[in-house]
Amino acid sequence: MAYLSIGQLARRSGVKVTTIRYYETIGLLEEPERTESGQRIFTDSDVQRLSFIRHTRDLGFPVEDVRALVSLQADAEKDCASVDRIARHQLGAVRRRLTKLEALEAELKRMIAACEGGTVASCSVLAALGDHDDCLVGEHEGAELMAVPPSKRS
Incomplete structure (x- = not known):
């Protein structure tokens, strides 16, 4: 049986080393065997399990659901x-987020359409952003949890 270092596991699974350590800490990954010098060693089954975890997280499953799915997968x-x-x-949950995102999209379109140019002092977009009561749709509250961080935008 070939053993993998944590770096090799990270490359093969597409999961960062820090995330692998975190998954160990919270019990999504079992504590790995270690060499005499204390280095973690992993197997192909660890690659499969970590790939499964990564895919479930990519699909937005919360950690507790991932934990349950990993447990169910074992039987x-x-x-x-x-x-x-x-x-x-x-x-x-995805459908609820989509509903909120659609409301957010509608509100942003409305704000942008109301913009007539001019100066920042008279900017209708900034005015709308400054007063939530000016929004026509309230369902976009909480959508900030789904926003794409500036570092991830293409």
């Missing part, structure tokens, strides 16, 4: 009703 003979329930719950 191949178990009924998959629990897995289905978790996936359906996540789909509902």
Whole structure:
């Protein structure tokens, strides 16, 4: 059996080393074996499990749901009703976020359309941003949790 270092595991799974250590800390990954010098060593099964975790996180599953899915995955003979329930719950959460994002999009379009140019002192976009009561749609509250950070924008 070939062993992998944490760096090799990171490259093969596409997960940063710091994230791997975090997943170990919170119990999503089992404590790995170590060499005599204390270096973590991993196997192909760790790559598969970490890839599974990464994909579930990419799909937006919260850590507790990922933990449940990892646990359920370990029992191949178990009924998959629990897995289905978790996936359906996540789909509902995604749909709720989409609704908020659509409201956010509508509000931003309205603000931009109201802009007539001019100076910052008379900017209707800044005025709307300064007073939430001017918004026509309230469902975009909380959408900041879904915003793309400036460093990730293309």
